[in-house]
Amino acid sequence: MVRVNTPSPARRQALRAGAGLAAAAALTGTGAACSATGPSATTAAAASPPTGTTRPPTGTPTPTATPATPRAYPGLPAQITHGPRTGPGVALTFHGQGDPALAEALLRAAERSGARVTVLAVGDWLDAHPALARRVLDGGHDLGNHTQRHLAVNTLSEADAAAEIEECARRLRRLTGSIGTWFRPSRAPTASPLVVRLARRAGYPHVLSYDVDSLDHTDPGADAVTRTVLDEVRPGSVVSLHLGHPDTVAALPALLTGLDHRGLRAVTTTELLSR
Template sequence: MTVDRRTVLRASARLAALAAASGALSACGDSAAPSKPEAQGVSFAARSRPTHLATDGPAATGMPAPGTTPGAPPGAAGSPSASPPPTAEPSLAPGTPDEVVSGPSDRQEVALTFHGQGDPAIATAVLTAAEQRGARLTVLVVGSWLDQQPQMAQRILDGGHELGNHTQNHLDISSMSPEQAYAEIAECADRLQRLTGSIGRWFRPSAAQYANAMVREQARQVGYAHCLSFDMDPRDYTDPGAEVVQRRVLKAVGGSIVALHMGHRGTADALPGILDGLSARGLRAVTASTLCS
């Protein structure tokens, strides 16, 4: 069943329910500031593990401005390719929370997750650098980018990476109404479904580190059981240079989920050194699904 059909089938029931619940939902979703993790638990390993910004000076605050940030990989829907189909990702471990911030800290693995948007040549350089070193990435794509660069969905999968949903337009989803947030998630899911045959396993909110209760509910309505956050933000979207990005990411530890961005040349230039440095420390870069299996 496609996202569009689900939307139609649920529309009348949702409108009636929203009339009764709008006050509670608005209280959860009207803040433009990054949402804080709530009591349900948002870390795969331990909620006490701190979220941190990987900087070289005092800790930075705030999130990237809208338009600047970032399941088992779906099988290709009939698109010919010289590459073999990607290997299916493992099932998530039992008890995986509805929002994952980090993976198990006892694993010698990290997940490098990428905001999927920007110059396709730079994005391809990121993918190629990872593949040359046996690394696998999680790319959370913006739907409007896929409208412009539909070939990138299959290119990502052909490299053995996984695709997820980062909304249609990368706006401040936490400040939206439930209907608006649903549309942002569903429209990107529809692009993924049409291009790959699957909506992907993960949803990451736009312009927020954490999904608030309203956003998590809309993601569930679209079909995402798990939102994907992160516990390391190297702030590569500020273009500090490849050397700085590399130094920041190499502070990762086992179980880290790192937020990076495909459309920045400094990130692409830093990636080979990042992967070599992680390997020298005995850490492998794997997809978020592998880390959380």
């Protein structure tokens, strides 16, 4: 008589669990020892970004590290309206809020033409769409501070104005490790002396203004946006534009072509002022 060793119920359960793990490993290509925090999970996360995160397009240069605090430019004023008039650079700067799909479309259009821009983000826009902060930087663009709630910052009390600047700076630091490269006052082309001082206290040596207003926020049509900018732009210009407006997205290809015909090139504000 041959004796058969029958596994106990506990042993049978363990064998079934082991078989399940082996099958899962065969399907996923990973061993049962890999955990959610191990190298395989890290690789998978890199290959598949979280929902809501947008990759930069193929061919986008690897971004350089953004300094934790903005750079000071000795010899430049506290409020900067334009860069050097001797080179081909022009800074297209965008007030950052509105439909994130339009922002993504505009960034991709710029990148297809080899252009780099500056986005001055509103803090509560970043709260609603946090992935856009890294998206801007990963595309090789500048990212800066346009206050937390886009209020008329020059009209606020000192405490309220400081909070608007500092709260947006904290959002940027949390999302990117930096307070951003530039500060621009909300609802005003230039900052009051108080706001300049508060911005400096928050870590921004310069306030970024502009010398060309596209008036795109009035939604005049793509042709009008293009015409307004090209009629006024000069070497070194800083142009005010807005995300979230379809006319601006539609105008960008013709605007970039017009700059090219004038021997001008869209660069980040940091690049414009570093020449």
